[in-house]
Amino acid sequence: DTGVSQDPRHKITKRGQNVTFRCDPISEHNRLYWYRQTLGQGPEFLTYFQNEAQLEKSRLLSDRFSAERPKGSFSTLEIQRTEQGDSAMYLCASSLRAGGLNTEAFFGQGTRLTVV
Amino acid sequence: GQQLNQSPQSMFIQEGEDVSMNCTSSSIFNTWLWYKQDPGEGPVLLIALYKAGELTSNGRLTAQFGITRKDSFLNISASIPSDVGIYFCAGPRAGNNRKLIWGLGTSLAVNP
Numbered sequence: 001d002t003g004v005s006q007d008p009r010h011k012i013t014k015r016g017q018n019v020t021f022r023c024d025p026i027s028e029h030n031r032l033y034w035y036r037q038t039l040g041q042g043p044e045f046l047t048y049f050q051n052e053a054q055l056e057k058s059r060l061l062s063d064r065f066s067a068e069r070p071k072g073s074f075s076t077l078e079i080q081r082t083e084q085g086d087s088a089m090y091l092c093a094s095s096l097r098a099g100g101l102n103t104e105a106f107f108g109q110g111t112r113l114t115v116v
Numbered sequence: 117g118q119q120l121n122q123s124p125q126s127m128f129i130q131e132g133e134d135v136s137m138n139c140t141s142s143s144i145f146n147t148w149l150w151y152k153q154d155p156g157e158g159p160v161l162l163i164a165l166y167k168a169g170e171l172t173s174n175g176r177l178t179a180q181f182g183i184t185r186k187d188s189f190l191n192i193s194a195s196i197p198s199d200v201g202i203y204f205c206a207g208p209r210a211g212n213n214r215k216l217i218w219g220l221g222t223s224l225a226v227n228p
Contacts, residue, residue, distance in 0.1 A: 004158070031214070042120075042204050042218025043159065056214060091158050104149060105216065107158035 004108035006092050012114045013082055020078045021111045025094030032075050033105060034067055035091040036060065043091055049075060050097070082115045089113075120205055122219035129195055130227050137222040138189040139205030148181050148188040149206045149216070159204060163190070197228050 005024040013019050025032045030051050035043035046065070047057045051072040061067075064082075069075040079086055089112050093105040121140045129135060139148070147166055151159035163174050165181035165188060172179055178191045192199055202221040209215050 006158075033214075035216075040220070042206070042220055043216070044218075045215045048214050093158075104161055104164050106161060107151075110156075110158045112156065 004092055004094050004106055006090075006108035006111050008111055009109060010112045010114075012116060015084060015115055016081055018078065018080045019082055019113065020076050021090055021092075021113075023075045023077070023092030023094075023108060025073070025075070025092070026096075026106060027073075029094035029096045029103075029106075030072070031095045031097055031105075032069055033093040033095075034075070034077050035093065035107075037089040037091055037110070038087075046077075079113075082113075084115045087113055087115045120207065120217055120219035122203075122205055122222050124222060125220070126223040126225070128225045128227065131195060131197060133195055135192040135195055135199070135224060136189060137203060137224075138187060139219050140187040141207070142186070144185040145207035146185070147207050148179070150177075150179050150188070150190045151204045151206060153202045153204060153221070155201075162203075192224075195224075195226050197226050200224055200226050 007022045032049045034046040036046055037043040045058050046061050047067050049069040052069050064080045067077045089110045091107055091110045093107045095105045096103045149164050150162045152162050153159045163172050163179040168185050169183050170181040176193045180189055202223050204221045205219045206216045209217050
């Protein structure tokens with residue numbers, strides 16, 4: 001396991017279509033995060049899981065967005081009825097929290113979404 | 117809310133020059149992180165700082181955690197073309213160490 005893996009790397013979709021992205025975290029990491037990044041900005045937090053539990057969701061995550069981490073390993077982020085404003089880089093990160101220690105977040109390469 | 121201000125916004129330097137960039141906040145951070153992001157890629161962690169006054173190096177990179185805990189700087193010595201990219205500072209929001217707050221980045225261009 002060499003790092004956080006995201007699939008696909010690029011996705012072009014028509015407005016109104018649904019899209020789903022996958023993230024495979026570093027295998028021993030129990031925390032998984034989704035961020036969104038637009039051009040010229042830093043990443044913005046969307047949501048976070050500890051194991052399979054989704055513990056926090058940003059107000060940026062509208063009801064068209066849903067994230068899951070069913071077995072506490074990989075995660076999916078689905079966007080329904082995509083809009084042009086959803087075009088962005090979607091980044092996944094993972095970290096380990098155990099025994100009071102918390103490693104820093106390591107990021108995947110991202111999924112670049114373009115809604116046309 | 118908490119904000120991180122990075123400066124400069126962009127830099128264009130000659131290969132071999134040293135580079136300095138900084139990050140400031142209106143509120144205290146307990147951890148400062150420096151990431152580098154190449155175009156079309158995710159951010160890569162360069163240096164993590166956990167204690168006020170801490171000075172940490174990673175190869176040609178050196179970062180310091182400011183004494184006031186409201187700032188941090190990153191230095192790159194003897195820049196090379198592969199240093200090109202966007203450098204972000206980030207830190208966990210006070211009272212919520214699961215969520216990172218990010219600066220807008222410093223874009224570095226290196227002329228060979």
